[in-house]
Amino acid sequence: MQKTTSIEAALNRKYPEPVVLVTSGDIRTRANVMAVGWYTLVSSEPWMFLIGVDAGAFTHDLIRKYREFTVAFPSESMSRSVHFAGTVHGHRRDKIREAQLAIQPATQIRAPLIADAVANFECRLVRTLHPGDCPLFMGEIVAAHVARQSTRHRLYTV
Numbered sequence: 001m002q003k004t005t006s007i008e009a010a011l012n013r014k015y016p017e018p019v020v021l022v023t024s025g026d027i028r029t030r031a032n033v034m035a036v037g038w039y040t041l042v043s044s045e046p047w048m049f050l051i052g053v054d055a056g057a058f059t060h061d062l063i064r065k066y067r068e069f070t071v072a073f074p075s076e077s078m079s080r081s082v083h084f085a086g087t088v089h090g091h092r093r094d095k096i097r098e099a100q101l102a103i104q105p106a107t108q109i110r111a112p113l114i115a116d117a118v119a120n121f122e123c124r125l126v127r128t129l130h131p132g133d134c135p136l137f138m139g140e141i142v143a144a145h146v147a148r149q150s151t152r153h154r155l156y157t158v
Contacts, residue, residue, distance in 0.1 A: 016156040021072040021085055021117065022051055023096075024062035026110040027103065033096050033114070034059040035086030037157070038134065039071065047141040049123055052134045058090035063137050067125040068109040071139075072117035074155040075147070082155060108143045118154050120145040 020039050025031035038052030049071050053060045063069050074082050081099040088095055096103055096112070103112035106122045113120040123139025130136075 019074065019082060019086070019155060019157045020051075021074050021078075021082060021101075021114055022053070022059055023070040023072065023103070023111040023114065024059045024068075025066060027105055027112040028110070030062075031096060031103070031110075031112050032058050032062055032090040033085045033099060033101060034090065035082050036071075038136075042138060048126060048138055049121065049141065050129075050136055050138050052136050055135050060135065062111075063125060064128075066110055068111055069123050069125070069137065069139055070106060070109065070111045070113055071121045071123060072114040073119045074114065075116055075118050076153045076155050078114075078116060079155055082157070106143065107145075113145055116147070118147055 017037060020036050022034050022036045023031055034053065034057060036051050036053065040050050042048050042050045051071065053063065081101050084099040085095055102115035104115045106113050109122045109124065121141045122143040124142050125137055126140050127138040128135055129138065
């Protein structure tokens with residue numbers, strides 16, 4: 001039997017859910033990381049991700065400036081770093097350093113890869129959508145990378 005409830009209360013039943021780390025900016029000057037729960041693949045020809053990033057976030061500013069970003073699937077061992085990346089604003093902080101994330105250069109874009117992630121996807125911005133209060137960035141995947149150690153398991157948040 002179902003009972004009527006608020007949208008917010010019903011949405012609490014979706015956990016655990018996958019989360020990604022999104023990097024943006026330029027690895028050589030100023031890059032940022034943010035935990036993102038609102039993401040999905042939206043095309044396979046070409047491959048594209050859609051991510052929701054709050055307009056007030058530093059990541060939003062960097063994606064608009066550089067027109068590219070990386071989507072990384074964090075491993076289970078990265079839970080503290082992911083929590084930090086999702087709860088601290090990056091306008092005045094070096095979140096990558098403070099979250100103790102190892103990074104490496106991407107091959108096609110300026111934003112860094114997360115070295116310990118299960119997989120990383122380099123994306124170039126194709127379109128920005130404004131369906132409601134959270135802007136959506138659509139990015140074409142231009143390069144993909146996986147962890148050398150294939151036994152890593154992906155992190156899910158609660």
